[in-house]
Amino acid sequence: MFYGWLAYDRSLLGRLAMFAPLAGAAWFAGDWYMSNQRRPWPLRWAAGAMILVGTAAPGYAWHQQNPYGVAAQIRSALLTFAGLALLWCVLRGCWFAIRQSWVSKHAAGLLTVLVLPLPWVLPFVGSFLQFVYVEDAFGIPTDSVSAPVYWTGASAVLPTLGCVGLLLPPLALYGWARHFHWAWEKSIVSVVSAGAAVVLVIIGGTAFMNRTSEAAHRAARDVVNATTPDSYFGIQGERMCVRPLKDKISVHNGPLPTRRPLLAFSTDGDVLYLWDPARAQKPGGPDPVMSVRSAEVSTYAVSNGETRCPELT
Template identity: 25%
Template sequence: MTAELPFNRRVHVVVEVLDLHEELGLLQQVCDAMGWPVRKLLAGETTVTTDAGWTARVIEVRIRGVRETAVEQAVATLDALAQNVELSLHCRDATLVERVHRPQIEWHLRGRRRPVSRRLSHALHLAARTGAHDPHAGTTRLVRIPTRLDEPRARRLARTRRAARAVLSHHPLISRRLDPDVHEVGRPSVSRGWHALAFLTLVVTATAICLLGAGLWPAIGADSPRVGGPLVVVVGGYLLGGTLLAVQRTPTHRALPWLIPLTVPLAIPLVPWLGALVQRAYLSPFGVRPAPGRDGLGDVQAGLWVLCVFVATALLPIAYLGWMRFLAPSLRVRGPWLSWAPAVTLGIGMGMAFGLLVLHTAARSGAENRALAVAGGDIPEYFGVSAEYACVEPTSPKAPYYGSPPPRDRPVVIFGQSGDRVEFWDPTARRKTSIRLEDARITIVPHFDSPCTKSAQ
């Protein structure tokens, strides 16, 4: 398989081609360019016969596709290539090459467990590359014994263990032969402690992201640097470390040096837009819209809130996959379509769901502050959205307005003006009103319980 033409399906195609030196040479050139092996027929391989002047060849067409349509895709690809180069070639028979799976049981030859001091010394020597480490530490050999699935598991394990011990007793190197005093034979070791730690960190990270999306970090004290700082380090280290482990030795890893600088300029206009969505969701219970042209630090903070939650949630399955691949190298042979694509799809779906959770949290905060205003309390600032209390007096009894009539005896809540109009919300009537600035006199008062006297009007 070449780097330019990766494949995951192989199809053996029996073709007939004109028995001329030029045609056979062109066929060889086409197959070499595609990385496809071509050979003559073996004795008794097929019953396909050719007419005089024609000869048969077997081509292994290697393509990337799904199993159900791999044969049709291979034949169509070969026909298209033959037509493009005017090659006298016809497909006669095509068969999908199936991978033969043979059940096997794996046994490992490992050194017997040493004391903790010996293992620490081995780790130090191994890190310093002094060559004085324990040569029997860890797995030194592994053998796989073919087995059948129709026999009981206990009998299957006992039979393959005896066969494995017989195989492990022979090796050109004496240190790799089975020595009962030094070695032990066992199944593949699973670092359950590290796996449990990775899963526990996954739960902690997912919980932290969920609390961040729901706006509950202050409830657990994470707004304090003593609690929030270590939590951010743990969550960030888990996500970044696992993601790098997942994408290493992949085309994505090679694209990261230019992909990351490309995403930064795209995020600059995205952050204020996301912040505007948060402010709009917050103001939705009041029935008003955020005032345009008020982009500031609050918009940036709200946008970063949504962006951080989305990115962290999207990277969560990928990071877990990376840690599992690092702790269990055997997962690498299962192929990307069984692990990589579902992780990315799940991550994007979870990121969008948690992004909606942030908007729901903003709307819930707006509803809580709306109830606070009804009860007569002052509304706190929310990501740059500041509520002001004002007394509104129409300039004339016939001044046009949209909604309920403006109250004259009590203040209303305004969140800034929209062009030549101002929208305000009456906590007592629980209704929204919009009026033109030229049709009303607006006086800002410090609190909701401030009186609207004639002098203030």
């Protein structure tokens, strides 16, 4: 395979020159492969060539797909093997922790206790992430944004599974201590594992909150750049122009801009909340969030690239 990997960077003449040693070695490989019965020499040579070329071809294809040099390939392979070894240690340690323990004896009852709260836990976590995305980043009340229930639960699946996964390494540490029958060290490892589990869960929760905040900031940048932001688990922001239906309307945190598109996440409620990207770009300026009664205005979405709304007539 390494021989085939080296052949990728060569010219056509270089590849033919590298094939010459394989052609000579194919005779010995074919003779060894067919040593149980005497075969014609062309057949033995073809069998040896097929073995050698077949084992060199994966290396050639590997270099073709990953042309980053030998050091990078070796480093990637070592990191892959190290990751697999670490995964095996964690899974094996978790097995040692629960094997022939109180957890394994009451597995059915524990699974019931852990699974039953999920229909309430997932929507709660999803609602909190929606709060971080809508209200914390844009200042728009979360209650004014309508998202399907299944999207609310779906947004919480990955953070919940991530935090559960972060509990596995401390559990594996306890399992290895239990497996090697560490007596006095076992209590120390138990305390360390519990502390590490709490710290990892806090770090994981913070990371997922930051991930949600980054998604909101990307959406804000998209609106500033006159493009429609991507959807976030059922929450879809739309750039739209707002036109008053009468001369005087009540606008909280007005005046209401009518010459530029604003961002709105929902137009279904009695109150329409709008986010002004022009105000958001001015630090220390007026609050970019304003609200108006939906019955007093008309709205229509604008396409990407439009930065002005038509004048009122």
